Amino acid sequence: MAGIQINNLSKFYGSKEGGAAVSGLNLDIKDNQFVTLLGPSGCGKTTTLRLIAGYVTPDAGTIRVGDRVVSSADAVAPPDKRGMGMVFQNYAVWPHKTVFENVVFGLKLRKVPAVEARRKVLDTLAMVNLAGLENRLPNELSGGQQQRVALARSLVVEPGILLLDEPLSNLDAKLREKMRVELKQLQRRTGITFVYVTHDQAEALALSDQIAVMHGGELQQYGSPDDVYRRPANKIVADFMGIVNFLPGTVEPASGAAAGGLVVAVDGVPVPAPVHGTFAPGQPVDLAVRPESVRLAGYGGEGRGAEAGRLSAVVTDMTYLGNLVEYWLQLDSGTALRAQTHPLERFSIGDRVGLSIDAADCSVFPRAAGAAH
């Protein structure tokens, strides 16, 4: 079993000035963890995975596994000498080999005696719920079954590290849910270090011990699912991790460390917020608020929000989603925002509602140009 240390890793495509697929990446993946590389397409997550696997040579930086350097700009251990496992997005199950032949391939290369190899293959197939299908050809299997063959093929050789490249993206929603649970259990049971690539933030939140959020080839944040969701390091992360409202405001002069927090005036109404970073009084900021952190209440009718010391908005649209209702709201200043509430609380389009925001679950980011980076 092994952890992975990535130091200052860079990979450029085309001209060095132009495309950096990955730039200056530092990542410490601990042994036995389920780590997800998360980001939109083109963020460098797949390149990072392929760098870890050894298919791609870095232009700068190093990758260590345990205490050995496996990749650097001038020496790369080829994938076949790394002893890792990898599950591909398209499964890459060899169509001309049976399920058994697919899975036994790695054991044959390791010269495992036939009897033992057979037992291991059958055990592994049972573990991924494919018992009895060992003589099928891949084209006789469903997508989910092929995915399990790919998993079994990687697991049977007991790798210290398993790399997974969007393994669930080709499955339908129900099956994806099911495989998600199975993957998590498998990782716990085997203790293999999983490095998982996905663009689906819900998948990342559900599966991971740690999430590395990437954007534009750079690491934006590396932390637990709770960290990246509730305490995003910047607006990019906040935006990528789910629906978020950015409410423009200014830092109130009175706010300070004494209160244990910051007070931001939104629409002239003071809203408490947690501190991370330093802010000067009067500085323009964006308050990032998740839709589920917005609470709605009926509004008495005692005039505009600012006068009453309370945020208020008008319902402009609503969508019924079954387990919750999503409201499109417009603050008095014109700022639009989304809120999600329990379906028992019902408002109608045109209603004026009072808003309160959960201080613990929002974040403050500077609004100056370039602040996002």
Add this chain to the structure above:
Amino acid sequence: MALLTLAPPSRAPALPRWLGLEGLVIGGAILALIVLVVLPVLSLVAASVWDKGLTGGFFVSALGSTANLRALGNSLILGAWTGLLSIAIGVPLAWAVSRTNVPAKGLIQLTATLSYLSPPFLTAIAFVNLFSPNAGVANVFLREVVGIDLGFNIFTMSGLVFVTVLHTFPFVYLLASSALQSVDASYEEAAQILGASKLRTALTITLPLVAPAVLSGTLLAFVNAIALFGSQAIIGLPGRIVTLPTRIYALFDYPPQYGVASALSLLFIAITVIALYLQRAFLARRSYVTLAGKGARPQLMDLGPWRWVLFAACVVAFFIAILLPYGTLIAVSFSKSWGLGFWQNLTLENYRFILVDYDVTRRAILNSLMLATIAATVCVVLGTVISWIDIRTRLPGRKLLDYAALIPLGLPGIVMAVALLQFWLKMPVALYGTFAILLLAYVGRYVPLGVRAANSSLRQIDPSLEEAAQILGASWGTRMKEITLPLIRPGLFAGWLLVFVPVIQELSASILLFSSESITLAVAVYNLYETGYTEPVAALAIVNMIIIAVAIGIARQFGGSRIGLKTGS
């Protein structure tokens, strides 16, 4: 089970462990391509401008003599007529098969495939047996039995065009029918829903969509037509119609004029390359518009009673292109002496002569079998490595390699032979007249077919299939053996066949390179024909076709069900 070892530092990250099996194979393929193609072509260029100093004299005499200019003109006339007539035959047939309810579509497909496979010099010989002015059986029959002398003369430009078109119309047919089938029906339906009539739709929507494919097929027909030495020698020379291949061949008569031959060869290359360049340009444009993917299949037009008229035309095409020449050859091969009174005349003597008694034809058959087997195998192996480099590696200059492998497409057979002669005569190794130089010519000429077959197969194999084996610890050799080669095997067998068939009947290059020891099947046919052995020639031609049929059967057997004849060339 972490097997972590560090590779030795390497200066070229694109080619790690370049001394391993992978490196050796890649290096070997590059070297082979240079020796096979690049150096001979360069020496051809050198020979055309170098005579103890830089000179333009060879080009002056190449373009200054009336004989050469007439050859050039004849080749262009032949190519132009062949191209036009290929459209006239190929497009209606393609339309009938892909867009109408004409019966017996299989017959049309068969006609096109067999015509494409038939060596044109055999068809030429067959039609000489029928339509030569004096002894041609059709003429004799009309003169002596029917009593009218129509005086058909095959030894004319029309005769040459006729025989050549029978071989080249499949290029237009195949490209046009695949284009017609891939035009998404929704394009036409969209025009019709807007109020366009069927004719208007055909003229304004369908035709522009398939025109690039038709033009591209026509240019292929042109390029192939002007390169055929055999038919141009058999039909053209008795009628004093000299073309570029026969002219270049004549320049090697004593005293050989290497310089002029080289200059003329380069001119020949220029014509071919221009045509092929246009062809690629047209084909590239085609991919913008058609091939929309899984659209609705086009609706077949109900022709009513007219479909029987069209059917009759198709049957006539089959009769003229296949039945007539092969029927003639079979009949001649069983005749004591070709002429009327066929049934009094039957014999197996001709087959005994060529297969048992005459050592030259015996040797020629064995030589050709051996050469074609080796050449096809080498072409496929080389093609696989070259396209693997192109598709799977980041080797600098890999595109250049790919282009180099395409060069032979622009080299007519006789030009390839001239280039090889120029190059190997200057080398210290005596290759002239050996098997080796024939093999070099065949592999050099047909390596593009190997590359293309491997290329289209490899593109269908997702790289992750190889990568999945690699991460499990498989070395390059194991990945090739276990994953890549088994997966592309059907395509490689198809490619093998694609090389084997033309090599068995190769004449254009062989005619300059053979010796009495290394004589090949096609050369033996040509030489026997030249010396007037009409009946054994026919027997040898039939043997030739049997070999091709058997090869197709074997390749199907080994290659799995996916083998079919490739559309296009």
